[in-house]
Amino acid sequence: MCGALSSTKEVTMSASQLRDLVPPARGLRSHYVAAITEESIGQEVTICGWINKVREQGKQLIFLDVRDHTGVIQCVLPHQEGLRTEFVVAIKAEVAQRPDGTENENLASGRVELRNCTVEVLNAAEPLPFPLSDRLEVDESTRLRYRYLDIRRASMQRNLRIRSRVNAAIRRSMDQQGFVEVETPLLWTPTPEGAREFVVPSRLQTGQAYVLPQSPQIAKQLLMVGGIDRYYQIARCLRDEDLRADRQFEFTQLDLEASFVGQEDIMNFISHAMASVVEDVRGINLPEVGEITWRDAMDRFGSDKPERRFTTELIDLSKIFASTSVRALSAPTVKALVAPEPEKLSRSRLDQLIDRAKELGGKGLLWLKVIRNETGLSVESPVAKFFSESEISEVLSATQATEGDIVLIVADEWEQAVKILGQIRLDLGRHLVDGAVLDFFWVVDFPLFEGHDEHGNLLSAHHPFTMPNLEDIELLESDPLSVRSQSYDLVLNGWELGSGSIRIHRRDIQEKIFRVLGISEEDAQDRFGFLLNAFRFGAPPHGGFAFGIDRLTSILAGEDTIREVIAFPKTQSGADLMTGAPKPLPPTTWSQLGLTPRPQSPRSS
RNA sequence: GGACCUGUGGUGCAGCUUGGAGUGCACGCCGGCCUGUCAAGCCGGAGGUCGCGGGUUCAAAUCCCGUCAGGUCCGCCA
Structure with missing residues (x-):
């Protein structure tokens, strides 16, 4: 995922905080883009960066968006051949107020523009293999192959x-x-x-x-x-x-x-x-x-690193089923979870949860759907017939489940039971949390x-x-x-x-x-x-x-x-897609180390 | 070691269920037009080993098997 528009990212660093980070300009540039504001109007500045976008408006008018890491600013110039996206430029120009009605509120520098520009192309660039816009999603392996370009992206x-x-x-x-x-x-x-x-x-x-x-x-x-x-x-x-x-x-x-x-x-x-x-x-x-405490975390959340930003907790039913005749529940610990968003749990989704419990090393998982009938609340489940009346009513009271709720139950050794149900709790609820909260x-x-x-x-x-x-x-x-x-x-x-x-x-x-x-x-x-x-x-x-x-x-x-x-991460199989590492070594390198590689590995053959 | 998902012009997708000519959409790229655009707009164009190999079939992007790559997860990570 590379979408940069989520709310968590916006709270991370505001534009004004970013401006505080702008270092004093040196070298070829007199200003970083973010340092150019309405207060700079009338000043002569030199900015350096990449051409973000060329908008040609006819023979007499070109808009150039020029980008450095602090922002983007619009440059206005008469027709000029040979300017392309991602060319590296230094632009000497005058800061001017934009004409009425042409301000761009989406741009931090959108109330000003650069005029009387002298554009020096420091380096040309071929068309890029993928767009740098954060609005567009790009396959991660492509990003990694050209990580040096990916790093130019705002995110x-x-x-x-x-x-x-x-x-x-x-x-x-x-x-x-x-x-x-x-x-x-x-x-x-x-x-x-x-x-x-x-x-x-x-x-x-x-x-x-x-x-x-x-x-x-x-x-x-x-x-x-x-x-x-x-x-x-x-x-x-x-x-x-x-x-x-x-x-x-x-x-x-x-x-x-x-x-x-x-x-x-x-x-x-x-x-x-x-x-x-x-x-x-x-x-x-x-x-x-x-x-x-660890014990508390495991017991209530089924994890030694609980996600507490959604409040659903595991409920202990061990006492209720201490001497039960439901064979699937005769275990030292019986734990329950009232599923968040039960309306999303179709029969096939519930089957997937059972598979998930098995994948996690459990024997399975029981589910009870709470329904209302003539006599009050009751449950619907493939295993409902094995439950006694009192077991059902005790489960309902212990879990506080009401009509429409789905109660998920795992029975096992204590640590196994809480871990499995804790993972399922996460699977079902993780997307409900407020991403801006730090717990x-x-x-x-x-x-x-x-x-x-x-x-x-x-x-x-x-x-x-x-x-x-x-x-x-x-x-x-x-x-x-x-x-x-x-x-x-x-x-x-x-x-x-x-x-x-x-x-x-x-x-x-x-x-x-x-x-x-x-x-x-x-x-x-x-x-x-x-x-x-x-x-x-x-x-x-x-x-x-x-x-x-x-x-x-x-x-x-x-x-x-x-x-x-991470600037240059590896893929799940440990490869660096940009450099091709790991690579075979020349035989002399092996022999200097006193090693002989196996003639062929399955990967390289 | 295992399970699942994905792979289609440079990029992102649709097409696959139910086989029938590389069919479609958006972006980008190239050329033309355009004097206030900013996700610019309009017109035209180029660009494809449908990841790879095999099989089924008169016919495969599509179905089957294998394989490679990327991702998520289990195992593993005191």
């Missing part, structure tokens, strides 16, 4: 400039809060667990490889041992995982870590940065960022562990250095799955912007955690010995956070995918 200009301001606001906030920007290596070593990493074979030591960091996690903890106290970095992270609308191989995080502080302090640091960004980009004061909040009290691996060992929910909640430390051996961690996520509009935790700095607790994770001492030494060694020499208590700047920027820009806020 990309705006998005990349918003991104720059996001970065600047973050740096300002971090600086104010006493954080030190430290760069960490890109060519590094594998980190424990987590995402698949990109590998860079070593030429000097063939057979060995560096790994590109999925995040600077370990590095920043080492900086705490090094006494940096408050570190941050706008860091590129690389993960060799499948791409999505909100995921690229390489993405950018604000990464920070601080010593001698607790969870609330870290959350305050981040909230300060967010407030700084929102104030800069949206011009509004961010209200205090609220909190919700920031913290999710806290995550569990320390999530389930077991194939060997029966516990799995870290965050990472193995996450500090348990000290109140729960006794439960580590007896009931580990109920141990809460000192970790926290920041959620914005149903997207997980980022997460963080207080780290373990005490050896005894770390050993205990490794034990329940099934990581032996040798194992630990082998995988992250350098970190454990560092911790032997006086590691301060510390914790940190990281959040995705691509996601934050795309939300602030009102875009649906992070590709819209």
